[in-house]
Amino acid sequence: MFYFFSLDFSLVVGIFLFFLFIFFFFLFIYFFFFSKLVIMDWEIMSFNGFDIKFTFLFDWVSLSFVSIVLFISTSVIFFSFYYMMGDVFMFRFIFLVFLFVVSMLVVILVPNLIALLLGWDGLGLVSFCLVIYYQNFKSLVSGMITVLANRVGDVMILLSIGWMVSIGGWNYFFFDNFFCCFWVMFCVCLAGMTKSAQFPFCSWLPAAMAAPTPVSALVHSSTLVTAGVHLILRFWLFLSNYSVVVVFLFFVSSVTMFLSGFSALFETDLKKIIALSTLSQLSVMLFAISNGFCLFGLFHLYTHALFKALLFLCAGTIIHCFSHVQDFRSLGFCWSKIPFVMTFMNFSNLALCGFPFLGGFYSKDLVLESFFFSSWSIFFFLFLFFSTVFTVAYSVRLTLYSMFFMEKGFVVDNESDSEFFVVFPIFLLGLGSIFGGSFFFFLFFVDFSEFLLTSFFLKILIFSFFFWGSLLALWLVFMDFSFDKKVFINYFFYYGSSMWNLQFIFSQFFLNFPFFLSFYYLYKLDRGYLELFGGKGILFVFSWLGNFFHYISFKSVLYFFSFLFFFMIFMFI
Structure with a gap:
């Protein structure tokens, strides 16, 4: 009975989020075309001149972001109905996902740093609960890495709140001519970097894959990781005044882009x-923002959210069908088994590569072309070139392994390709990933005089990325099946799969000593000496004395009278 109640609850939440999406979408269209902005102060309590207010900011940026989040959340909730079918704790799962969405909406709509911290910490706490959902050792380790890495960003937000005490408010409307603004902006930049998993905090993002696939679709598309990008976008008017912070953000995003693609x-x-790939595209967004093209970064955030959620749902369906196998080398010829899912997976892969006239093409092409209008050196162009080529390469490699290689013989549930709760969300997100880019492009850039016009050579150079990326993918596939790999090739495979040893340096290295120390004190002090001289030791002594007196009083009358005799002598002396 409780299981069926969980199913009904998931459907109610999905339908509620869908109608909420329709409301906010039309509100966004109205605010965008009529240039409206509404700031709403909700006074919770007032006592002797002390006011506690909850401020909401409604403009076309926040409303468009809310619409994207609700659209993807609706699709994920409906997909969860299929993916989590039979799970005992489905009600808890849907409730956590709903809390996750609410926390993200607070981050988007609230311009006050203290109120924003509620949503910010809510994202971290609920993401930890979702990562450890399966309750095994791997999930627990991944959850600890995720929550501890995100705590760095929480501390940065708290430091910003502390510095802003002197201006008498925590809304970012009051930042003009603020003498501590540089340090506040630096802390905000670091907070956004940790939440968006930029270098050197990027090791937690792959670890968060221990969560169920619907959660990964939500986390990696429009919620947790994009919260950092949204925070930097909101504060960019003040961040851009400090060239040190801008250069730092540009360099970090370039390194992360190259690292994740490699x-x-x-x-x-x-x-x-x-x-x-999510990590790489987040770096592309911050790369565009640090170049001063904030609208391009926001545009790419929207298109990326749509095709990345689609890619995760398609991957989750494949994993669910192929006996929960996640190693794509064990897949093959999936086209004949689940043609509907593989069609939309190819669309999302092509959108990720920036294939012409799909969703990712409009935003990614703008970001790449905008770099040619900046004043950065050829060194950073090489970072951009190789990162884009790597994106095409791993997408083509994934397509080759999953579609065109021979069938491996795993058990396949063919009915999954025709399930309503698979077809409906994938079809919705498929429409978004195909037509979402053109929709936002013609909405944001109605005046084509604002569009970047580059030379024919630069256009050909950008499209040549597809060619070089495809060649690299074919070479990698050939090396996968080669039995005579050189030593340096094996080293590259190991070095690349370990994320340049960042997983060891910035997670295991720093966590190893505190965990060892905590376990040492747990077993030596708490369960060792403190137990010996505390509860267990006292229990042992009194138990021994009780047994001794019990033996004297009941087992030996002679011992009893002897003890009584010596006791009387002791009392009268």
């Missing part, structure tokens, strides 16, 4: 490849 080339786990 690591995805040698990864074999299906979900981790998609997670690393």
Whole structure:
């Protein structure tokens, strides 16, 4: 009975989020075309001149972001109805996902740092609960890495709140001519970097793949990781005044873009490849923002959210069908088994590569072309070139392994391709990933005089990325089946799959000593000496004395009278 109640609850939540999406979408269209902005102060309590208010900011940026989040959340909730079918704790899962969405909406709509911290910490706490959902050792380790890495961003937000005490408010409307603004902006930048998993905090994002696939679709598309990008976008008007912070953000995003693309080339786990592609695209967004093209970064955030959620749902269906196998080398000829899912997976892969006239093409092409109008050196162009080529390479490699290689013989549930709760959300997100880019492009850039016009050579250079990326993918597939790999090739495979050893350096290295120390004190002090001289020791002594007196009083009358005799002598002396 409780199980059927969980199913009904998931359907109610999905339908509620869908109608909420329709409301906010039309509100966004109205605010965008009529240039409206509404700031709403909700006074919770007022006592002797002390007011506690909850501020909401409604403009076309926040409303469009809310619409994207609700659209993807609706699809994920409906997909969860299929993916989590039979799970005992489905009600808890749907409730956690709903709390996750509410926390993200608070982050988007609230301009007050203290109120924003509620949603910010809510994202971290609920994401930890979702990552450890399966309650095994791997999930627990991944959850600890995720929550501890995100705590760095929480501390940065708290430091920003502390510095803003002197201006008498925590809304970012009051930042003009604030003498501590540089340090506040630096902390905000670090907070956004940790939440968006930028270098050197990028090791937690692949670890968060221990969560169920619907959660990964939500986390990696429009909620947790994009919260950092949204925070930097909101504060960019003040961040851009400090060139040190801008250069720092540009350099970090460039390094992360290259690192994630290079690591995805040698990864074999299906979900981790998609997670690393998320890391790469987040770096593209911050790369565009640090170049001063905030609208391009926001545009790419929207298109990426749509096709990345679609890619995760398609990957989750494949994993669910192929006996929960995540190593794509064990897949093959999936086209004949689940043609509907594989069709939309190819669309999302092509959108990720920036294939012409799909969703990712409009935003990614703008970001790449905008770099040619900046003043950065050829060194950073090489970062951009190789990162884009790597994106095409691992996408083509994934397509080759999943579609065109021979069938491996795993048990397949063919009915999954015709399930309503698979077809409906994938079809919705498929429409978004195909037509979403053109919709937002013609909405944001109605005046084509604002569109970047580059030379024919630069256009050909951008499209040549597809060619070089495809060649690299074919070479990697050939090396996968080669039995005479050189030593340096094996080293590259190991070095790439370990994310340049960042998983060891920035997670295991820093966590190893505190965990060892905590376990040492747990077993030596708490369960050792404190138990010996505390509860267990006292229990042992009194138990021994009780047994001794019991033996004297009941087992030996002579011992009893002897003890009584010596006791009387002791009392009268």
